[in-house]
Amino acid sequence: MTAPSPVDAPLHILELLANLHKRSLDQEALLSKTGKVFSSSILGELQDQDPTITTTPANPKEQFDRLMLDKFIALDQDKCQFTYQLVTAMGATNIVEAGTSFGVSTIYLALAVAKTTSRTGKPGMVIATEKEASKAAAARGYWAQCGPEVERHIDLREGDLLETLKDGLPEEIDLLLLDIWSALALPTLQTVLPRLRRGAVVLTDNTISGAKGYADLLAFLRSSENGFQNMTLPFSNGFEMSVYLP
Ligand SMILES: C[S@@+](CC[C@H](N)C(=O)[O-])C[C@H]1O[C@@H](n2cnc3c(N)ncnc32)[C@H](O)[C@@H]1O
Structure with a gap:
């Protein structure tokens, strides 16, 4: 049996955390074939999924930052x-x-x-x-x-x-x-x-x-x-x- 969460906090905070983790994981599942985001190498996978995303080799960092703007990428x-x-x-x-x-x-x-x-x-x-x-x-x-x-x-x-x-x-x-x-x-x-x-x-x-x-x-x-x-x-x-x- 898994141990209950060790986090000692009011229920509304525990519920908020559970909700935020879920949103983060849902985003990551959509974002990456591997389910996790590590670096700008994610750009290739994103392009496979959505050809409207254009990657400019000259500014991969800027492109990566733009794509990450609405992503939680929360710690598990x-x-x-x-x-x-x-x-x-x-x-x-x-x-x-x-x-x-x-x-x-x-x-x-x-x-x-x-x-x-x-x-x-x-x-x-x-x-x-x-x-x-x-x-x-x-x-x-x-x-x-x-x-x-x-x-x-x-x-x-x-x-x-x-x-x-x-x-x-x-x-x-x-x-x-x-x-x-x-x-x-x-x-x-x-x-x-x-x-x-x-x-x-x-x-x-x-x-x-x-x-x-x-x-x-x-x-x-x-x-x-x-x-x-x-x-x-x-x-x-x-x-x-x-x-x-x-
Ligand atoms: C993996 S996420 C952090 C997730 C967070 N620890 C959590 O659990 O919710 C990394 C964040 O670092 C930010 N970041 C990237 N480069 C940065 C920089 N030079 N200075 C400050 N923040 C930066 C990104 O915008 C991104 O939101």
């Missing part, structure tokens, strides 16, 4: 629940999320931080990041539906995260969630790295199926001189848990 529900458990177990209160999209994983992070801050009295914040204004606005709408307990623990930084994460990070970060286009993962880690505390955790989505795109990140994480201990957790498509022990 079991990975979100695991992340919630981990954040709670660590007592993590300073978290960076790259990226945020419509804010599904952010809700789990904020719920876990809220729980720890109310127990310990420590301040805590999820620094969320999204470059698309329309996605950021929708995410804020979902967080408002969750209520002030969730909203007040999220600092959403709109724009390119390589800029928005440059300043104003807490002295010590407990956890970094890398749920971002693979090419951005290593630059994001390098931006946040100076603030990672000893014992901080970096979680990276899809490190089995996306191993090619993540080659530079995985080489960095697995190089002994960079201070990470890594394990690929056996979730669908892989979920890398890297503990920073320099």
Whole structure:
């Protein structure tokens, strides 16, 4: 028998999360033959399905971004629940999320931080990041539906995260969630790295199926001189848990 959800939250939030995960999976099923979205390689599959989509080799990134504008691409529900458990177990209160999209994983992070801050009295914040204004606005709408307990623990930084994460990070970060286009993962880690505390955790989505795109990140994480201990957790498509022990 499957264990019930570990997420301790009011019913309206659990129902909202279930609904958002379903919408995300429905979109992904339509979007990709493999059922998952990893990188701009999705463009070829999209064109097969809808010949009206034109890909211009000169600007595949722009085309990809346009196609992703209304897509959730939410972190899978079991990975979100695991992340919630981990954040709670660590007592993590300073978290960076790259990226945020419509804010599904952010809700789990904020719920876990809220729980720890109310127990310990420590301040805590999820620094969320999204470059698309329309996605950021929708995410804020979902967080408002969750209520002030969730909203007040999220600092959403709109724009390119390589800029928005440059300043104003807490002295010590407990956890970094890398749920971002693979090419951005290593630059994001390098931006946040100076603030990672000893014992901080970096979680990276899809490190089995996306191993090619993540080659530079995985080489960095697995190089002994960079201070990470890594394990690929056996979730669908892989979920890398890297503990920073320099
Ligand atoms: C996989 S989705 C994140 C899903 C989210 N964690 C969730 O579970 O709902 C990645 C998001 O990163 C955003 N993104 C891509 N490049 C970015 C950048 N340079 N700065 C900030 N956000 C970016 C995309 O617009 C997309 O919405």
